[in-house]
Amino acid sequence: MTKRPRLSMALLAMVVLPNFLCVCNAIESPQYSVVHSESDFEIRLYRETSWMSAPVKDISFEKATRNGFHRLFQYIQGANLNFSRIAMTAPVLTSIVPGAGPLHSSAYFVRFYLPTKFQTTPPTPLPELSLEPYTWEGHYVAVRKFSGFARDTNIVQEAEKLATSLSRSPWANSTSEESSYAYSIAQYSSPFRIIGRVNEVWVDVNPSGLGGYKYSEIATS
Template structure:
């Protein structure tokens, strides 16, 4: 069926006006700053600067449920559920750190984190007490990162973490996983749950640069 010329013109105008604005909004989302210090085909080592986060502790047996629970509380916080009634811009990634065996019935504990944007880093608004959120700042440190696509699920995050561990074992960073970190690994998610194509996720593992040629020792983030 042929689309009327008036409808075609309307669609063209919509694409000219809306799509650039959409991409501007996406590219404007703030993320923590880092430098890539080592890169291979399937992973890289990043040096992150000192970064402030707002964290939601969650106890659950499911990564997916824990992430949803924690993010729901963080989303309320950035929408104004804080003592300043401040609305805070969304940032990326949403980071879920996994702490194995820390909860009841041998379940896991999680920390779901929101990166605090520059505007609020000096004095982050205090969250409402019922949200049970904690302000946290990690020191500058090294992180091993592996990217993967699709959705981060209970069924695939362990496999992705194992692939990163395998890659590290064959690199100069073998045996560099930090014993000081209080969590096994983290999953960084960069996209809205309503995006189905071109999704970007990452596995993060804290690493210690001491003993690796060409790198200085770095403080590792701990809770």
């Protein structure tokens, strides 16, 4: 009996990934308005949104993100009391609370943005997944984009670059004291995508710290 030739992993990626990435580009994301823009960062105003959140305690951002997303992926594949399958959205957001655990470990919250269909009534996750619904009230976020993979080795540097940019802008004294997170990392790309990956650092900001500075909405997403 003649054996069928096997596709190499590289050839399989060439065949499958373009279609997969087209789907990724069309998936839902939370809506926002851009209220301030500079060459290396922008300020966005996000509407109130509902997410499903996976709390994780770990020293590693990468391990925490994998752990949290694994549980969230089970949830959207039907591991909920409704047995509902939920469409993938972007970004996958990992919020970091530094120094929250022993041995300098951190607390992380890996979050999945719920599609419009489930914004008001998210399916209840199975208890063993240890997930919890999270409502993110309307808020302002300073955002810096960066490429490549988000790693333990580069996320702190990217957050520091955003902090430096903010310190030189009218938003210098606007970091939100109400936020319990140092910063969040938003990842938009499939883990199988190598080139053209999109990530962002998010930091909550408060426009009340602007004093007399007047900003205007310049774009809407």
